[in-house]
Amino acid sequence: MLTNLHKIRQNALSSITEASSLQEVKKIRIFYLGRKGKLTGVLRGIGSLKQEERRIVGKTANEIKKEIENAISAKEKELKDKDIKREDIDITLPGRIPWIGRRHPITICGQEICNIFTQIGYSIVEGPEIETDYYNFEALNIPMYHPARDIHDTFYLEGGRLLRTHTSPVQIRVMEREKPPLKVLSCGKCYRRDSPDATHSPVFHQLEGFYVDRNVTFRQLKGTLTYFAYQFFGKNIRTKFVPSYFPFTEPSAELYVSCSVCKGRGCRVCKGTGFVEVLGCGMVHPEVFNNVGYNPKEYTGFAFGMGLERLIMLKYRIDDIRLFYENDMRFLNQFGP
Numbered sequence: 001m002l003t004n005l006h007k008i009r010q011n012a013l014s015s016i017t018e019a020s021s022l023q024e025v026k027k028i029r030i031f032y033l034g035r036k037g038k039l040t041g042v043l044r045g046i047g048s049l050k051q052e053e054r055r056i057v058g059k060t061a062n063e064i065k066k067e068i069e070n071a072i073s074a075k076e077k078e079l080k081d082k083d084i085k086r087e088d089i090d091i092t093l094p095g096r097i098p099w100i101g102r103r104h105p106i107t108i109c110g111q112e113i114c115n116i117f118t119q120i121g122y123s124i125v126e127g128p129e130i131e132t133d134y135y136n137f138e139a140l141n142i143p144m145y146h147p148a149r150d151i152h153d154t155f156y157l158e159g160g161r162l163l164r165t166h167t168s169p170v171q172i173r174v175m176e177r178e179k180p181p182l183k184v185l186s187c188g189k190c191y192r193r194d195s196p197d198a199t200h201s202p203v204f205h206q207l208e209g210f211y212v213d214r215n216v217t218f219r220q221l222k223g224t225l226t227y228f229a230y231q232f233f234g235k236n237i238r239t240k241f242v243p244s245y246f247p248f249t250e251p252s253a254e255l256y257v258s259c260s261v262c263k264g265r266g267c268r269v270c271k272g273t274g275f276v277e278v279l280g281c282g283m284v285h286p287e288v289f290n291n292v293g294y295n296p297k298e299y300t301g302f303a304f305g306m307g308l309e310r311l312i313m314l315k316y317r318i319d320d321i322r323l324f325y326e327n328d329m330r331f332l333n334q335f336g337p
């Protein structure tokens with residue numbers, strides 16, 4: 001029996017030395033140490049031996065088992081190391097450089113616009129993104145069944161609440177708790193049920209400003225917004241105000257600036273007109289003042305609202321709004337720290 005054991009040991013060790021693949025080593029392990037393996041067979045037979053013999057054979061068999069196991073592990077490690085050296089490590093491959101985070105273009109430009117306005121006396125406030133029908137519509141002179149509700153395709157929540165469709169409800173909230181004179185700017189997310197495409201996103205950002213005091217005039221509105229357009233787009237643009245309609249301002253207007261893509265000559269972006277619309281504005285409607293308890297005979301004011309993504313797209317000639325939300329660092333890295 002002992003000679004048999006030594007033969008098994010010899011054979012096992014030499015085939016392990018010769019093995020050239022992990023697969024082969026696995027087969028060897030099963031052949032000798034597996035449940036029906038050679039060495040396992042011997043160990044099973046021990047029971048029928050005399051006690052003295054059983055002790056010696058058992059001890060030797062266990063020692064040989066350990067020896068074979070060690071040889072197999074060593075061989076496996078050797079083969080694995082060789083594999084890695086051959087295929088997995090290419091020391092000429094450059095390492096992965098971690099991207100450095102930066103502020104998002106919406107944050108950068110939002111801050112830039114806030115700075116333009118704080119320098120002329122505006123203070124920054126925030127309002128809730130979850131609103132009530134009253135603040136988002138009713139108080140802004142948009143009653144139920146008003147046609148203007150159609151373009152504000154609204155996300156309604158439980159309990160009559162909704163996701164604000166514009167930042168104008170912030171006007172109401174501020175005027176309810178404070179008295180004129182007020183010069184306020186607010187920036188934040190708005191929501192509309194638009195299908196995403198190159199110019200629409202169900203979440204977008206607006207900047208809203210308003211100025212309320214005695215004797216605020218349309219002329220001041222024009223001056224303020226023209227000043228803003230020059231600061232943001234540069235001195236080389238031209239501006240024009242075009243009559244428009246909003247239920248919460250009267251009169252209402254839209255500010256257009258000369259197209260940055262074709263410099264006003266006419267192209268696809270400005271649909272051949274040479275001008276693009278950048279914001280809506282107007283004199284606060286007397287009904288809105290009534291709703292917040294201001295006397296419209298005593299106070300006047302102007303308000304304006306702009307889409308932040310749209311402004312950035314016009315300034316930097318970006319042709320797809322979805323680029324802002326896809327977190328592609330190659331896009332985001334272009335806007336500075």
Ligand code: PHE
Pocket residue numbers: 165166167168208246249280281282303304305306
């Ligand atoms: N709230 C308007 C919109 O979302 C923009 C606006 C704001 C117009 C303030 C006039 C005055 O389209």
